[in-house]
Amino acid sequence: MQTIRVATPSAKYDVFAGSGLIRTLAPRIQRIAGRLPRRVFVLTSPAIWALWGEAFLASFAEPPIALFLPPGEKHKTLRSVESILRQMIAAGGDRGSVLIAFGGGIVGDVGGFVSAIFMRGIRYVQVPTTFLSQVDSSVGGKTGVNLPEGKNLVGSFHHPIAVFADVETLGTLSDRELRAGLMESVKAGFIRDRALVRFMEDSADAILGRDLKALEKVIAASIRMKAGVVNRDERESGLRMILNLGHTLGHAIEQATRYKALLHGEAVAWGMIAALYIAHRRGTITSAQAQRMESLIHQYGPLPQLKLRAAKLVAASGSDKKNIGGVRRFVLPVGIGDATVVEDVAPAELEAAAAFMLARAKGNRA
Ligand SMILES: NC(=O)c1ccc[n+]([C@@H]2O[C@H](COP(=O)([O-])OP(=O)(O)OC[C@H]3O[C@@H](n4cnc5c(N)ncnc54)[C@H](O)[C@@H]3O)[C@@H](O)[C@H]2O)c1
Ligand SMILES: [Zn+2]
Numbered sequence: 001m002q003t004i005r006v007a008t009p010s011a012k013y014d015v016f017a018g019s020g021l022i023r024t025l026a027p028r029i030q031r032i033a034g035r036l037p038r039r040v041f042v043l044t045s046p047a048i049w050a051l052w053g054e055a056f057l058a059s060f061a062e063p064p065i066a067l068f069l070p071p072g073e074k075h076k077t078l079r080s081v082e083s084i085l086r087q088m089i090a091a092g093g094d095r096g097s098v099l100i101a102f103g104g105g106i107v108g109d110v111g112g113f114v115s116a117i118f119m120r121g122i123r124y125v126q127v128p129t130t131f132l133s134q135v136d137s138s139v140g141g142k143t144g145v146n147l148p149e150g151k152n153l154v155g156s157f158h159h160p161i162a163v164f165a166d167v168e169t170l171g172t173l174s175d176r177e178l179r180a181g182l183m184e185s186v187k188a189g190f191i192r193d194r195a196l197v198r199f200m201e202d203s204a205d206a207i208l209g210r211d212l213k214a215l216e217k218v219i220a221a222s223i224r225m226k227a228g229v230v231n232r233d234e235r236e237s238g239l240r241m242i243l244n245l246g247h248t249l250g251h252a253i254e255q256a257t258r259y260k261a262l263l264h265g266e267a268v269a270w271g272m273i274a275a276l277y278i279a280h281r282r283g284t285i286t287s288a289q290a291q292r293m294e295s296l297i298h299q300y301g302p303l304p305q306l307k308l309r310a311a312k313l314v315a316a317s318g319s320d321k322k323n324i325g326g327v328r329r330f331v332l333p334v335g336i337g338d339a340t341v342v343e344d345v346a347p348a349e350l351e352a353a354a355a356f357m358l359a360r361a362k363g364n365r366a
Contacts, residue, residue: 002220006139006227008234011159015139015227017220019212021166022052022102022127026059029098029125032162037096040064041088043111044102045071048129051172056102056127064100065091069107073259076106076145078154084114095119101160104130105137109155112143116158126163130173131181132265134165135188135222140230151259157235165223167215175208180265182207182300183246185218187272188225190293191242194337196221197296204299242339245331246272249354252316256308266304269297274357278349279332289336306361310354314347 001018014032021028030036042056042064049056049066057063067084069075088097101111101124108126115124126138144155170178182200189196199217200207206214226243233239250271253262262270273294280290297303317328330345 002216004220004223004227006159007231008141008159010157010234011141013159013162015163015165015223017134017165017167017216017223019166019168019216021164022169023055023058025056025100025127025164026061028164029100029162033098033123033125037094037098039088039091039093039097041067041091041093041097041099042102043067043069043084043099043107043114045069045104045107047071048103048107052102052129052169069103069110071106073106073146073151076110078145078147080110081114081117081145084110085118088114088118093118093122095122097122098161099124100127101125101138102127102129103133104128105133108133108138109143109152110145112141112158112160113145113155115160116143116156121158123161124158126160128163128165129169131170131178131219132184134167134170134219135181136184136226138163138165139223139226141234165219167212167219170215171210176263178210179208179300180263180269182218183265183269183272183297185222186296186300187243187245187268188222189296190272190333190336191245191331191339192225192228192337193221196225197293197336201292201296201299208300238341241329241341242331244329245333245339246270246275248317248328248330249274249313249350249357252313252354253306253308255316256312257306261306262304269301269303270306270357270361272297273360274350274353275330275332277353277356278330278345279334281349282332284332284334284340285336289333293333293336303361306358308358310351310358313354313358314351317350 004015099115101108115122128134128138141157141159143158144152147153246268250268253267276290279285333339
């Protein structure tokens, strides 16, 4: 097991990555929260509970009160939040209650937000069960839900008291979800961790074969990278922006395909390929580096094909939530293992990058 410390101005907690964590949760949480309160809640989804509920309950003398969120973005809403809050009141929840968010990023974001606002804030624990939620969404304190107008438009910063990323739970994840989640680790390597890039290049078979040690290594490195960035820039005023490599066009692709055709990581992968094009043109990476980086992305593919127009993607990227005051911020890799944020990517340059990426996305190499 590996332990990674998150220490921001507003919170300090540990992220544990390893196998067998969910079978031993109760004593682990007790060690951090003290004696467990009268009401412990677990927010999960019916499918995850069916697969892993028994293992989850194994270490609890008194089972937590289970609350269920149906799967899918369409349930990541204020309506779900209200329903969960009311169920917690009905079950006797109070300010001392603890909530455990047990599931993918959707359960984590909703559970975190519920914890941020229930009785003005209670303690919560993240137990992420998808690759993406283990390396990304469970760490950093961002919580929230969608509005009909767009994704993640309502939320708050509320850090968990601990995160337990159990790599064994990934055993039941679909291959496609795993591969898509791994793109966030590819990103982590590109922006901050050359050694992770090398490991992912050399160990793709073990990682995709779900070797527990290999997964633990990738997950711990990815979390360490994110924690390091979040520790220095909790509220995304500067450095935290680099976590958005591939996300400008990635979000535009998701929006243009109405969040239906691609998983988030797949869209980010295409977005990174577009970013490689701009970085290469501007000379922040060499052509050999661009090729090596693109090969790594395809190693964790296949990526779905895209039938979109470049101009449409550029237009969609203009409404990115990360844009402040109309300035489009764009993350470029600098060599392998570093990145920079620029604000001068003109629409024409972005469109050229989108066109390059879309040409790749039709003839999909992988
Ligand atoms: N808060 C943040 O900083 C942050 C960062 C990135 C993404 N997010 C959010 O995370 C969400 C996406 O998270 P996700 O990719 O985990 O998707 P998800 O929560 O929808 O989970 C994907 C699917 O996998 C299933 N699943 C989960 N664990 C499983 C397991 N162990 N075995 C089998 N099936 C399992 C789920 O039921 C679901 O159908 C988005 O809403 C996104 O906005 C938040
Ligand atoms: Zn992402």
